[in-house]
Amino acid sequence: MTAQLMKGNVAIAEAAVRAGLQAYFGYPITPQTELLEHLAMRMVELDRVFVQAESEVAAINMVYGAACAGVRTMTSSSSPGVSLMQEGFSYIAASEIPCVIVDMMRGGPGLGNIQPSQGDYFQVTRSAGHGDYRPIVLGPASVQEAIDLTILAFDLADKYRHLVFVVGDGLIGQMMEPAVMPEMRPIRPHPDWAVDGAVGRPKRIITSLNLTTEGCEQANKRIQARLQIIRENEQRSAEYDTEDARILIIGYGTAGRVAQSSVKMARQMGLPVGLLRPITLWPFPEDRLRSLVDNGVEAILVVEMNAGQMIEDVRLVVGRDVPVELHGRMGGAVPLPDDIVEQVQEIAAQIGLTRASVV
Amino acid sequence: MVTLQDELVRTVVYEHPKALTEVPTHYCPGCTHGIAHRLVAEVIDELDIREHTVVVVPVGCAVFAYDYFNLDGVEAPHGRAPAMATGIKRSLRDRIVFTYQGDGDLAAIGTAEIIHAAARGENITTVFINNAIYGMTGGQMAPTTLPGQQTTSSPRGRDIRLAGNPLRITELLAQIDGTCYAVRRSLHSVREIRRAKKALMTAFRTQVNGLGFSIVELLSSCPTNWGITPPDSLKWIEDNMVPFYPLNDFKVSDSVLTMESGA
Numbered sequence: 001m002t003a004q005l006m007k008g009n010v011a012i013a014e015a016a017v018r019a020g021l022q023a024y025f026g027y028p029i030t031p032q033t034e035l036l037e038h039l040a041m042r043m044v045e046l047d048r049v050f051v052q053a054e055s056e057v058a059a060i061n062m063v064y065g066a067a068c069a070g071v072r073t074m075t076s077s078s079s080p081g082v083s084l085m086q087e088g089f090s091y092i093a094a095s096e097i098p099c100v101i102v103d104m105m106r107g108g109p110g111l112g113n114i115q116p117s118q119g120d121y122f123q124v125t126r127s128a129g130h131g132d133y134r135p136i137v138l139g140p141a142s143v144q145e146a147i148d149l150t151i152l153a154f155d156l157a158d159k160y161r162h163l164v165f166v167v168g169d170g171l172i173g174q175m176m177e178p179a180v181m182p183e184m185r186p187i188r189p190h191p192d193w194a195v196d197g198a199v200g201r202p203k204r205i206i207t208s209l210n211l212t213t214e215g216c217e218q219a220n221k222r223i224q225a226r227l228q229i230i231r232e233n234e235q236r237s238a239e240y241d242t243e244d245a246r247i248l249i250i251g252y253g254t255a256g257r258v259a260q261s262s263v264k265m266a267r268q269m270g271l272p273v274g275l276l277r278p279i280t281l282w283p284f285p286e287d288r289l290r291s292l293v294d295n296g297v298e299a300i301l302v303v304e305m306n307a308g309q310m311i312e313d314v315r316l317v318v319g320r321d322v323p324v325e326l327h328g329r330m331g332g333a334v335p336l337p338d339d340i341v342e343q344v345q346e347i348a349a350q351i352g353l354t355r356a357s358v359v
Numbered sequence: 360m361v362t363l364q365d366e367l368v369r370t371v372v373y374e375h376p377k378a379l380t381e382v383p384t385h386y387c388p389g390c391t392h393g394i395a396h397r398l399v400a401e402v403i404d405e406l407d408i409r410e411h412t413v414v415v416v417p418v419g420c421a422v423f424a425y426d427y428f429n430l431d432g433v434e435a436p437h438g439r440a441p442a443m444a445t446g447i448k449r450s451l452r453d454r455i456v457f458t459y460q461g462d463g464d465l466a467a468i469g470t471a472e473i474i475h476a477a478a479r480g481e482n483i484t485t486v487f488i489n490n491a492i493y494g495m496t497g498g499q500m501a502p503t504t505l506p507g508q509q510t511t512s513s514p515r516g517r518d519i520r521l522a523g524n525p526l527r528i529t530e531l532l533a534q535i536d537g538t539c540y541a542v543r544r545s546l547h548s549v550r551e552i553r554r555a556k557k558a559l560m561t562a563f564r565t566q567v568n569g570l571g572f573s574i575v576e577l578l579s580s581c582p583t584n585w586g587i588t589p590p591d592s593l594k595w596i597e598d599n600m601v602p603f604y605p606l607n608d609f610k611v612s613d614s615v616l617t618m619e620s621g622a
């Protein structure tokens with residue numbers, strides 16, 4: 001297989017097709033529209049389901065229906081559209097059925113703009129709807145990773161019968177990079193819980209209604225137990241120059257990518273800086289972060305394209321053990337490597353690291 | 360010799376529809392939701408499609424309809440049944456998919472979903488229960504509440520200057536090209552119940568034949584929230600609802616007429 005130049009949005013769409021996507025429902029919104037457009041062509045070509053819904057509310061409920069029917073299904077949107085889908089996410093989570101959602105985040109709040117942003121971190125990693133649950137959230141930092149994580153998203157969704165988000169932004173969605181697309185996978189059979197017509201078997205029901213306190217608490221406990229298994233088994237992250245790092249930068253997706261340049265620059269200056277790039281935003285790679293902090297990291301700089309959202313997860317892991325600072329840009333601004341390095345230098349000075357002391 | 364007695368014993372005059380489970384419903388005495396369920400179940404039995412049918416139930420008093428229909432079923436968020444039904448039907452093209460929705464569910468919060476399901480000509484069927492009120496939440500005004508009708512959120516009667524006029528949604532849906540069949544019937548008398556069943560039969564047959572979106576609106580009672588007795592509520596439908604919501608065929612497409620003529 002050879003690498004081809006591909007746009008992020010198109011790569012995710014095609015990866016979903018290769019993963020056996022059978023039914024796609026979506027509504028146009030920048031910066032994810034190429035994804036919908038690619039599927040408008042591909043799904044019909046393959047005699048699979050493509051519907052341009054009347055709204056994101058309808059789209060997520062079509063996904064809900066298709067998921068109940070037992071097919072691999074997904075939708076894609078951007079921040080305001082994802083806000084509209086919240087009720088649907090909650091019903092899907094309560095129904096314990098799989099689906100994939102792509103969120104190409106944009107500057108907010110409100111209509112905001114279409115520039116790259118990570119302002120949806122809370123919205124996707126917290127409950128993404130009412131009630132107690134967290135979706136699995138994957139944050140690619142390159143076109144290749146977007147492809148690989150889209151495939152993984154479908155597998156995790158099936159494995160845990162849960163919602164899985166792939167989150168990026170306009171930068172990941174619009175940039176062209178060489179990447180390798182996997183082979184087409186066969187369509188998977190309907191799972192044994194699908195509501196697909198009670199032919200020769202007792203009827204099945206999928207509902208999120210749970211009127212009794214005991215029943216509802218029991219269902220919650222089941223969901224929480226499953227989330228705990230996910231938390232223990234599915235933490236993923238990438239690292240650069242962390243072996244001897246005393247200052248750790250943490251950033252995911254686009255911010256993580258930029259921060260990687262900053263690490264290189266800081267290293268050239270002789271500063272012992274490393275990068276932890278979470279790939280699963282939930283479950284947050286807390287085990288890896290804990291062990292880095294236990295093994296020499298003295299300060300942390302969280303780089304985000306928001307006012308500081310993931311930083312809360314970092315603080316939950318490290319507490320007051322080491323200082324944690326934020327480098328946050330908002331409104332669609334992407335952090336600049338130089339600015340990050342500048343803040344790294346300040347941190348280095350604060351914790352008594354000088355160039356001389358480390359070389 | 361076969362006596363008249365034997366003959367009578369052998370003739371089945373009543374049977375529980377296979378498409379209904381045998382659990383008692385939670386509907387209030389005199390509520391016509393139960394009649395609507397029974398009619399739909401009889402149609403499903405007569406078409407012999409029970410194992411191939413999926414029901415999408417609403418948020419509203421019929422939320423437990425999945426317990427009463429002996430069918431695969433899902434429960435949709437409030438108003439979103441047509442979107443869920445779209446997802447199911449598109450994924451299972453050879454299945455019969457129907458939504459069962461109240462007037463709050465369909466004509467208020469779910470107007471976008473029902474109109475666009477019709478516009479796409481989704482090959483699904485909608486059973487629309489119009490009882491002129493929000494039953495489940497305790498009798499608030501619905502889009503279908505009649506002018507002057509008292510509800511808990513229109514305590515002095517629906518004032519059309521404040522709350523606008525009721526929505527005749529089936530007439531509206533009849534204007535849409537993707538709709539092949541849009542009719543209104545009522546459940547207030549034996550005659551109307553028989554007519555309702557015939558309409559439901561036609562609607563499900565349009566789906567079996569792949570003709571497009573079909574809807575049967577059923578004028579239905581809510582004695583509990585109307586605050587009147589069950590017999591009075593049937594009379595209330597006849598005297599007050601039927602004049603406002605005429606029991607007509609608003610759309611019977613050529614394809615449906617051809618189907619009906621057996622061609």
Ligand SMILES: Cc1ncc(C[n+]2csc(CCOP(=O)(O)OP(=O)(O)O)c2C)c(N)n1
Pocket residue numbers: 418419420421437460461462463464465488490492493494495496501
């Ligand atoms: C998003 C949302 N909003 C409001 C409600 C509360 N709610 C439950 S049932 C209902 C009205 C149902 O009335 P109708 O559709 O007329 O059905 P009926 O109960 O009369 O059969 C409302 C507003 C809800 N469950 N979800």
Ligand code: SF4
Pocket residue numbers: 385386387389390391392420490494495580581582583584
């Ligand atoms: S509240 Fe009204 S609609 Fe609901 S079950 Fe009772 S009578 Fe029927």
